[in-house]
Amino acid sequence: MxxxxxxxxxxxxxxxxxxxxxxxxxxxxYHSTDxxxxxxxxxxxxxxxxxxxxxxxxxxxxxxxxxxxxxxEYGLSHVAQHFDKKMLVVQNLGYxxxxxxxxxxxxxxxxxxxxxxxxxxxxxxxxxxxxxKDLLVRxxxxxAALLLWNYGLLIVDHIHFxxxxxxxxxxxxxxxxxxxxxxxxxxxxxxxxxxLKHIYLYIAPAYGIFLLRSYCFTKDNTxxxxxWSSLSLVRLIALGSIVISVCALSFGPxxxxxxxxxxLSRLFPFKRGLCxxxxxxxxxxxxxxxxxxxxxxxxxxxxxxxLPKASMTGGLVQEFQHSVLPSVSPSATLICTLVSILxxxxxxxxxxxxxxxxxxxxxxxxxxxxxxxxHVHEKAILMAILPLSxxxxxxxxxxxxxxxxxxxxHYSLFPLLFTAxxxxxxxxxxxxxxxxxxxxxKKLFRGFLLNTLEVTxxxxxxxVEIICEVVYPLLPWKQTLPxxxxxxxxxxxxxxxxxxxxxLYLSILRPTDKPKEL
Amino acid sequence: MDTWxxxxxxxxxxxxxxxxxxxxxxxxxxxxxxxxDYEAQRHWQEITYNLPVHEWYFNTTDNxxxxxxxxxxxxxxxxSLxxxxxxxxxxxxxxxxxxxxxxxxxxxxLFMRATVLIADLLMYVPAVVLYCFYLSEGSNRKKVCLVLxxxxxxxxxxxxxxxxxxxxxxxxxxxxxxxxxxxxxDMLGSLAFVLAVNYKQMELYHSLPFFCYLLGKCFKQGMAGxxxxxxxxxAVTVLVTFTLCWLPFLTDPGQVLQVLHRLFPVGRGxxxxxxxxxxxxxxxxxxxxxxxxxxxLLTKPTLWQFKLALVNSSLAFFLFSFQVHEKSxxxxxxxxxxxxxxxxxxAVWFLQASTFSMLPLFLKDGLFVPYAVTSSAFVFYSVxxxxxxxxxxEEELQLKSLSLLPFLSQSPGQFYLSVAAxxxxxxxxxxxxxxxxLPDLFPLLVSVFSFLHFLGLLLYFNVVQIAxxxxxxxxxxxxxx
Numbered sequence: 001m002x003x004x005x006x007x008x009x010x011x012x013x014x015x016x017x018x019x020x021x022x023x024x025x026x027x028x029x030y031h032s033t034d035x036x037x038x039x040x041x042x043x044x045x046x047x048x049x050x051x052x053x054x055x056x057x058x059x060x061x062x063x064x065x066x067x068x069x070x071x072x073e074y075g076l077s078h079v080a081q082h083f084d085k086k087m088l089v090v091q092n093l094g095y096x097x098x099x100x101x102x103x104x105x106x107x108x109x110x111x112x113x114x115x116x117x118x119x120x121x122x123x124x125x126x127x128x129x130x131x132x133k134d135l136l137v138r139x140x141x142x143x144a145a146l147l148l149w150n151y152g153l154l155i156v157d158h159i160h161f162x163x164x165x166x167x168x169x170x171x172x173x174x175x176x177x178x179x180x181x182x183x184x185x186x187x188x189x190x191x192x193x194x195x196l197k198h199i200y201l202y203i204a205p206a207y208g209i210f211l212l213r214s215y216c217f218t219k220d221n222t223x224x225x226x227x228w229s230s231l232s233l234v235r236l237i238a239l240g241s242i243v244i245s246v247c248a249l250s251f252g253p254x255x256x257x258x259x260x261x262x263x264l265s266r267l268f269p270f271k272r273g274l275c276x277x278x279x280x281x282x283x284x285x286x287x288x289x290x291x292x293x294x295x296x297x298x299x300x301x302x303x304x305x306x307l308p309k310a311s312m313t314g315g316l317v318q319e320f321q322h323s324v325l326p327s328v329s330p331s332a333t334l335i336c337t338l339v340s341i342l343x344x345x346x347x348x349x350x351x352x353x354x355x356x357x358x359x360x361x362x363x364x365x366x367x368x369x370x371x372x373x374x375h376v377h378e379k380a381i382l383m384a385i386l387p388l389s390x391x392x393x394x395x396x397x398x399x400x401x402x403x404x405x406x407x408x409x410h411y412s413l414f415p416l417l418f419t420a421x422x423x424x425x426x427x428x429x430x431x432x433x434x435x436x437x438x439x440x441x442k443k444l445f446r447g448f449l450l451n452t453l454e455v456t457x458x459x460x461x462x463x464v465e466i467i468c469e470v471v472y473p474l475l476p477w478k479q480t481l482p483x484x485x486x487x488x489x490x491x492x493x494x495x496x497x498x499x500x501x502x503x504l505y506l507s508i509l510r511p512t513d514k515p516k517e518l
Numbered sequence: 519m520d521t522w523x524x525x526x527x528x529x530x531x532x533x534x535x536x537x538x539x540x541x542x543x544x545x546x547x548x549x550x551x552x553x554x555d556y557e558a559q560r561h562w563q564e565i566t567y568n569l570p571v572h573e574w575y576f577n578t579t580d581n582x583x584x585x586x587x588x589x590x591x592x593x594x595x596x597x598s599l600x601x602x603x604x605x606x607x608x609x610x611x612x613x614x615x616x617x618x619x620x621x622x623x624x625x626x627x628l629f630m631r632a633t634v635l636i637a638d639l640l641m642y643v644p645a646v647v648l649y650c651f652y653l654s655e656g657s658n659r660k661k662v663c664l665v666l667x668x669x670x671x672x673x674x675x676x677x678x679x680x681x682x683x684x685x686x687x688x689x690x691x692x693x694x695x696x697x698x699x700x701x702x703x704d705m706l707g708s709l710a711f712v713l714a715v716n717y718k719q720m721e722l723y724h725s726l727p728f729f730c731y732l733l734g735k736c737f738k739q740g741m742a743g744x745x746x747x748x749x750x751x752x753a754v755t756v757l758v759t760f761t762l763c764w765l766p767f768l769t770d771p772g773q774v775l776q777v778l779h780r781l782f783p784v785g786r787g788x789x790x791x792x793x794x795x796x797x798x799x800x801x802x803x804x805x806x807x808x809x810x811x812x813x814x815l816l817t818k819p820t821l822w823q824f825k826l827a828l829v830n831s832s833l834a835f836f837l838f839s840f841q842v843h844e845k846s847x848x849x850x851x852x853x854x855x856x857x858x859x860x861x862x863x864x865a866v867w868f869l870q871a872s873t874f875s876m877l878p879l880f881l882k883d884g885l886f887v888p889y890a891v892t893s894s895a896f897v898f899y900s901v902x903x904x905x906x907x908x909x910x911x912e913e914e915l916q917l918k919s920l921s922l923l924p925f926l927s928q929s930p931g932q933f934y935l936s937v938a939a940x941x942x943x944x945x946x947x948x949x950x951x952x953x954x955x956l957p958d959l960f961p962l963l964v965s966v967f968s969f970l971h972f973l974g975l976l977l978y979f980n981v982v983q984i985a986x987x988x989x990x991x992x993x994x995x996x997x998x999x
Binding site for chain 2: 010014017018021022024025026027028029102136137420421424425428429431432435436439440443
């Protein structure tokens with residue numbers, strides 16, 4: 001900051017190193033059951049032959065990620081054995097010695113190097129105007145800070161425990177390659193990503209349509225529509241072979257062993273309920289609440305009688321039977337999701353706006369899957385927030401949407417860390433990220449990005465937190481209705497997320513390509 | 519970006535680092551019968567909450583002085599009383615007389631850590647921010663960088679939030695004292711410093727510079743007129759503050775003597791004669807070492823001289839006093855933090871050496887990972903943000919007038935070498951077992967290495983203070999009288 005000029009990239013290692021130091025300090029924080037999940041997978045892949053990986057069920061946390069991730073865990077397990085061999089014994093359920101914790105935490109921090117590299121590539125692809133010489137107001141600096149120090153990743157990866165940094169790193173790297181015009185590499189990376197975590201299937205349509213339309217069809221007609229004759233078979237075959245070979249590498253061994261149905265059943269467990277134990281702030285949270293409200297109102301006003309009792313049982317398997325509104329099945333959510341992504345995907349077919357249009361479509365698809373998906377986890381909001389950051393530093397309107405979505409989405413992650421010890425950490429970090437994102441984007445676009453209503457809503461998040469954490473525990477209802485706070489947070493956040501979703505969708509459907517504002 | 523938002527971000531980063539360190543173990547965790555400093559603080563809450571004031575410092579059936587008896591001045595006792603009241607509101611078991619001995623639970627740990635954070639937030643952090651913005655030079659960006667670097671100093675974080683102590687209160691009060699004096703508010707500054715001394719008697723390490731600065735200022739203003747008036751005002755402030763702090767104990771001279779005996783355990787009887795002589799020898803050596811710096815300050819009471827004198831005096835006391843605890847290095851470390859903006863390279867060097875010197879303590883407390891991370895972060899960020907290595911020419915090290923000490927022209931290389939050696943020794947201490955015949959090899963190496971650094975830096979800071987040219991022709995004119 002002091003001596004380096006804005007053109008040298010010495011600030012990048014400083015940012016990356018700083019956040020890595022912070023991650024190292026979090027090693028002794030609370031970790032969730034996901035820690036045990038990954039330890040179990042280390043044990044399974046290390047101690048058992050490949051044929052047993054997807055059959056093993058000693059632990060309740062069975063392997064439910066695609067084979068490439070299993071191979072990734074297998075690779076990690078070879079390093080793990082130097083830390084503590086006992087963690088690799090499948091029967092050691094819940095084993096969490098200090099060496100195990102150290103190894104697992106360090107593995108997340110180390111694999112984040114993929115994310116750091118991806119961020120650097122994204123920063124290099126960011127458009128900027130020749131403006132201020134001040135480093136802190138350059139778009140690529142702000143993007144690097146927003147991505148490297150992203151609150152959601154810090155909380156979910158380095159405290160709750162997951163490998164999202166690694167996975168989102170591959171996603172962002174793929175996006176960066178598309179922004180740089182290296183489409184085959186981008187497609188390869190996405191194929192790898194799909195075989196690491198299949199939740200990214202939701203954004204596969206964006207990739208598919210974009211690559212088909214903008215890469216396989218090499219020329220457009222003068223009115224912008226597709227010129228069918230310009231289909232490049234070479235490119236199509238190249239893309240196809242990349243994707244197929246990656247999938248073959250990943251699933252091949254299991255197909256050869258005839259285990260494909262078993263693997264697929266592990267990957268897509270539709271026995272779980274409509275909503276997670278804590279309702280992700282999506283459309284179904286609102287749906288549940290409206291159903292409950294209608295049933296209560298209906299009974300009070302004596303309009304409806306003998307309603308089936310709405311039951312939302314807790315636990316691992318959650319059945320949701322709605323009272324007034326029709327109950328929702330997995331196929332219904334799938335149809336909703338597909339219907340919701342259709343307009344977005346069609347718009348980049350009819351009116352492709354290059355790699356940035358693709359990125360916008362990707363974010364919209366990710367948000368659609370979050371809004372309408374089956375058993376969505378609130379962590380999935382990161383799949384939308386991180387790519388949106390790239391758009392946010394290039395356009396004023398996107399920056400406003402980003403601020404709404406990121407702040408609401410990050411706040412919705414609060415219930416993940418429910419221990420009192422983690423309260424200062426999560427509050428300090430969210431203040432840090434929110435303060436930085438607001439002030440830096442405001443400085444970049446020289447003006448207020450949110451209107452009064454939006455600011456009021458965001459301030460309301462503070463009120464919700466105080467009411468839920470401080471006021472509600474003092475009230476007598478705490479004993480009888482303990483879930484009210486979670487419900488309140490989920491519903492309040494779904495308002496913000498839905499609003500951002502609608503705004504983002506409108507931006508993709510807008511017919512004219514407005515010149516990007518900086 | 520706006521200065522205030524950058525500042526808030528830096529403060530938030532400092533607080534996050536502190537809380538993250540506090541997630542680790544504390545001194546004496548799970549080690550009966552004596553445990554450690556954490557248990558000592560909890561015990562003082564128990565004693566002050568349950569017993570009347572006149573029993574706090576005495577050996578009674580309810581108060582066994584051999585089990586962490588109070589050995590800090592009254593302000594610590596009052597602070598413990600306050601915490602004890604809050605503790606009893608949350609969970610009376612924590613401060614139950616006798617039965618709460620050795621109490622350990624995660625909720626209690628959260629409470630204790632929270633008290634440290636609150637004290638830090640109220641006392642130390644504001645003082646640091648005000649110091650950087652009102653008493654240091656440079657652009658606003660530089661001041662914000664300075665805040666971050668001072669807040670990242672690992673020694674204080676690891677001792678307060680790891681080992682467990684409340685140094686942020688005494689050091690914070692001392693810093694308020696420096697602020698007061700620097701801004702020309704001598705009485706408020708004296709008040710703050712007296713409170714600091716009444717919180718921890720080790721703050722007496724800083725007393726000589728405070729005394730010489732104020733006396734020198736009185737002399738400068740003329741002992742016949744304003745100077746004398748100032749002297750009287752300061753003396754009255756000091757006396758009144760002392761009286762107020764010690765009020766409950768002033769009813770009985772026996773009380774006062776007992777408290778003094780707990781603060782300065784000199785021993786009794788024949789042994790006292792021997793110890794007394796030994797004490798006198800060490801005291802003489804210390805005063806001799808601190809003399810040049812104090813005299814220079816007396817003749818030239820400026821803020822620059824004052825800061826350097828604080829360093830020189832407290833470092834002399836640390837190096838030559840009798841029975842010094844390794845944690846006392848924090849006392850010279852505070853004024854060196856204040857020099858981070860002016861002499862970045864020597865300051866960073868000293869601060870890193872001070873953290874390194876406490877390594878054996880951190881290893882005992884299970885704090886190696888936080889130590890490694892915070893030290894690396896501190897060295898990296900101070901060097902990067904303050905461009906420490908670029909400002910290491912002879913002129914900037916204030917050595918222009920001296921052609922001796924030629925080796926300092928290679929300072930950056932030597933700095934790297936020194937830091938590498940510290941890193942190497944740290945890893946060896948934790949990874950290797952010492953040879954059977956020399957079980958204390960690593961702590962000894964750490965001590966010797968640190969001592970050499972401290973001695974060298976003591977000489978350096980003395981040279982800088984005393985060899986200051988009579989007319990301040992420096993690039994950045996310091997605040998003068």
